[in-house]
Amino acid sequence: MATEKACKKCKIIVHGKQCPICKGQELTTNWRGLAIILSPDKSEIAKQIGIEIPGEYALKVR
Numbered sequence: 001m002a003t004e005k006a007c008k009k010c011k012i013i014v015h016g017k018q019c020p021i022c023k024g025q026e027l028t029t030n031w032r033g034l035a036i037i038l039s040p041d042k043s044e045i046a047k048q049i050g051i052e053i054p055g056e057y058a059l060k061v062r
């Protein structure tokens with residue numbers, strides 16, 4: 001079971017109470033799959049999810 005939270009909008013894993021990208025607080029622990037994106041412009045996964053900022057991302061967020 002995931003204890004980390006992910007932003008529902010950006011899918012980034014949030015280590016705190018606020019999303020570092022959208023500054024939102026719509027976080028969920030109901031996410032699956034972890035992708036660590038270091039170079040969004042070179043990552044196929046990043047393109048699929050629509051990631052532009054390096055970080056840890058959930059592949060699926062509900």
Ligand SMILES: [Zn+2]
Pocket residue numbers: 007008009010011019020021022023024
């Ligand atoms: Zn966000």
